[in-house]
Amino acid sequence: MKQKTKDIMDRNLVLEIVRVTEAAALAAERQVGRGDKVAADQVAVDAMRSALNSLDIQGRVVIGEGERDEAPMLYIGEEVGTGKGPKVDIALDPLEGTDITAAGGDNALAVIAVTDEGGFLNAPDVYMQKMAVGQGINADVLDLDAPIEDVLAKVAQEKDERIEDITVCILERSRHEDLIADVRSSGARIRLIGDGDVSAVIATTDPEKTGIDLYVGSGGAPEGVLAAAALQCIGGSMLARLTFRNDVERGRAEKWGITDLNAIYTTDQLSKSENVIFAATGVTDGTLVNGVRRTPNGAKTSTLVMRSKSGTVRTIEATHDFSRKTWWKDI
Numbered sequence: 537m538k539q540k541t542k543d544i545m546d547r548n549l550v551l552e553i554v555r556v557t558e559a560a561a562l563a564a565e566r567q568v569g570r571g572d573k574v575a576a577d578q579v580a581v582d583a584m585r586s587a588l589n590s591l592d593i594q595g596r597v598v599i600g601e602g603e604r605d606e607a608p609m610l611y612i613g614e615e616v617g618t619g620k621g622p623k624v625d626i627a628l629d630p631l632e633g634t635d636i637t638a639a640g641g642d643n644a645l646a647v648i649a650v651t652d653e654g655g656f657l658n659a660p661d662v663y664m665q666k667m668a669v670g671q672g673i674n675a676d677v678l679d680l681d682a683p684i685e686d687v688l689a690k691v692a693q694e695k696d697e698r699i700e701d702i703t704v705c706i707l708e709r710s711r712h713e714d715l716i717a718d719v720r721s722s723g724a725r726i727r728l729i730g731d732g733d734v735s736a737v738i739a740t741t742d743p744e745k746t747g748i749d750l751y752v753g754s755g756g757a758p759e760g761v762l763a764a765a766a767l768q769c770i771g772g773s774m775l776a777r778l779t780f781r782n783d784v785e786r787g788r789a790e791k792w793g794i795t796d797l798n799a800i801y802t803t804d805q806l807s808k809s810e811n812v813i814f815a816a817t818g819v820t821d822g823t824l825v826n827g828v829r830r831t832p833n834g835a836k837t838s839t840l841v842m843r844s845k846s847g848t849v850r851t852i853e854a855t856h857d858f859s860r861k862t863w864w865k866d867i
Contacts, residue, residue, distance in 0.1 A: 549622075550813055550843055552591050553650055554852055557817035558837045560584040560630045560646035562856065564819045565828035565835070569640030576637040577601075580630035580646060580819075585610050588626070593617035598656050599627030599649075599758045612658075612792075623653045627762050633732040636820065643732040643822035648815055649765035655809030656761050657801065660788035663779045664757035666733070669750055670741035671771030678775045680800060684715060684752065685722040691750055699723045705736045705748045712753050719752075735816070737763035738840075739823050741772045746823045754779060764806035766814045769842030770849055774803045812844040825851060834858040 563583035567576035581601060588595060595617040600610045610616075610628060626648065631637060633644035649656070667678045669691060677690035685699075692699045700723045706712055708728040719726055727748055729736055733755040739746035760776045767774055777800045780786045789797060817839040818825035825838040834856040842849045 549591075549593070549650065550815075550841060553648060553813050553815045554817070554839050554841050554854075556584055556587040556591070557646040557648055557815045557839060558854060558856070559587040561817035561819045561828055561837055562835055564631045564637055564644070564646060565830075568637050568644075568820060568827075571638050573634035573638040577631050577634045581610050584628065584630040584646065584648070585616065588616040589618070591617050592621035594619055594621060594623045595626050595650075596624070596653070597628065598625045598658055599629075599761050601630070612661075624650050625653055625656050626650050627656050627758070627765060629734065629759065629762060631819065632734050632759065632762075632816075633819070636731045640820070641730065642820055643729070643735050643824075644819035644827070645732065645735055645816045645822065645824070646819060647734055647762055649762055649807070650813045651765070651807065651809040652811050655807065655812065656765070657806045657808070658792040658794070659757040659761045659778070659806075660785070660792050660794070662757050662785045662788060663754045663781070664760040665754045665777045665779055666737070666760050666763070666774065667750070667752045667776075668737045668740050668763065668767070668774040669772060670743060673773065675773035675802070678773060680775050680777055684718045687752075688719070688722050688724050688750070695749065700725075702749045703727055703743075703747050705729060705739065705751045706753045707731070707733055707736075707755055709753075715753060732822075734759050734763045734766070735822055735824055737772075737774065738766045738770070738816075741767070741770050748823075761806050762814075764803045765812050766816075766842065767803050768807045768810075768812045769814050769844040769847070772803070774806070776801045776806060810844060813842070814844075815839055815841040831855070 560580040560583045564580040597614045600612045628648040636644040673694045703725045705727045739748040818827040820827040829836040839852045
């Protein structure tokens with residue numbers, strides 16, 4: 537049977553999107569351990585934008601570099617691509633883990649998700665309360681307002697394990713001190729991370745490999761949409777709610793059409809389309825993929841790429857030859 541043109545386009549776009557995250561990761565890797573997170577973020581932004589503008593798409597950035605990072609490019613509403621081809625909405629983080637990269641730590645990624653026009657929640661650059669589990673766990677166990685020990689008891693019951701066997705991933709922030717104390721009081725274990733909550737949410741989908749059963753805590757709202765896009769592809773459940781510190785942040789939400797400031801969003805409401813492509817290339821080694829490896833003539837990259845329409849999850853290992861004059865255009 538002859539494949540539909542759109543299906544062929546989708547499959548071709550998957551590989552093109554991988555080249556975008558590879559470009560950002562290769563650029564950011566040059567800044568690993570140099571102590572300058574701003575420079576690391578900027579080179580990743582520049583490389584990702586250049587790669588996106590080479591694609592035959594009519595792309596619009598709906599989740600991009602926010603006001604918090606004061607990045608000059610890949611802002612929300614920016615149009616990318618050649619202006620030919622399909623209309624798509626794009627959520628991206630050219631360098632998830634700027635502090636990680638600057639310090640030479642683990643789990644820094646270049647991340648992007650692409651979907652049909654209107655497929656992502658237009659999340660403002662504010663904080664978002666999040667809770668996530670992997671596939672095979674009933675979404676009903678999640679509850680943003682319940683005591684954490686009650687949620688942990690339900691997760692343990694779903695997994696036919698004791699609470700003491702459950703590991704919770706939490707961003708190490710002062711705002712989470714009470715949450716951390718409550719999790720420890722329940723008997724569960726904690727994996728504290730300094731940054732990178734997109735990778736942490738995805739890690740819940742493979743607890744045998746990552747050791748993480750539940751993600752909970754507040755982090756960036758844009759990262760929440762990216763994480764939801766990944767869960768659309770790989771499976772899992774997430775609840776999220778925007779949180780606001782002042783009227784300026786409430787105004788950001790209203791600007792993007794959010795009228796219910798107390799709404800609780802499910803995975804399907806954050807990432808609304810059934811046609812999502814998600815890719816993450818490692819900058820430094822992590823639980824999902826390896827980081828960039830330099831070779832005498834170039835580098836090797838590792839990318840996790842997923843497609844919700846087919847349910848396909850691939851890890852692509854690529855070798856890049858820097859000695860070729862066109863290497864940057866070809867990655």
